[in-house]
Amino acid sequence: MSEAIIIGSDHAGFAAKEELKSYLLSKGMEVTDAGCYSEESVHYPVYAKKVASAVSEGKFKRGILICGTGIGMSMVANKFKGVRAALCHNAFTATASREHNDANILCLGARVLDWPQIQEIVDLWLSTEFAGGRHAERIAMFEA
Ligand code: RB5
Numbered sequence: 835m836s837e838a839i840i841i842g843s844d845h846a847g848f849a850a851k852e853e854l855k856s857y858l859l860s861k862g863m864e865v866t867d868a869g870c871y872s873e874e875s876v877h878y879p880v881y882a883k884k885v886a887s888a889v890s891e892g893k894f895k896r897g898i899l900i901c902g903t904g905i906g907m908s909m910v911a912n913k914f915k916g917v918r919a920a921l922c923h924n925a926f927t928a929t930a931s932r933e934h935n936d937a938n939i940l941c942l943g944a945r946v947l948d949w950p951q952i953q954e955i956v957d958l959w960l961s962t963e964f965a966g967g968r969h970a971e972r973i974a975m976f977e978a
Pocket of ligand 1: 846847
């Protein structure tokens with residue numbers, strides 16, 4: 835992996851984001867950390883906006899967002915044009931979100947998943963290609 839990626843979290847996802855950052859760096863990825871930077875309580879929309887706007891503007895091809903459930907992050911991120919944020923809970927949803935939905939932001943719940951689960955999801959999400967074909971036709975319908 836040598837791709838650049840932007841990551842972000844709120845306080846609930848902070849510890850997982852730090853672990854994720856180390857992991858992605860160890861894989862040779864270029865990582866931009868949009869915050870937050872401690873476990874002090876913050877508002878997840880602030881960090882979802884930072885990551886989603888960067889992906890929407892084409893500054894990054896992909897991003898990862900972590901909050902307690904991943905729900906708030908995905909709700910906010912999907913308001914940005916061109917963003918296809920997927921809340922994934924396991925290997926199947928991680929793979930499907932890439933193959934079928936060409937997801938460009940992965941949302942994770944740090945209060946739902948442990949680190950080995952996050953690692954598995956991230957590995958699959960980063961390495962799975964979009965299948966195209968009928969799925970591209972469907973994405974074109976909602977991006978229009
Ligand atoms: C923070 O307590 C929690 O609401 C947030 O991390 C997230 O789960 C929201 O969707």
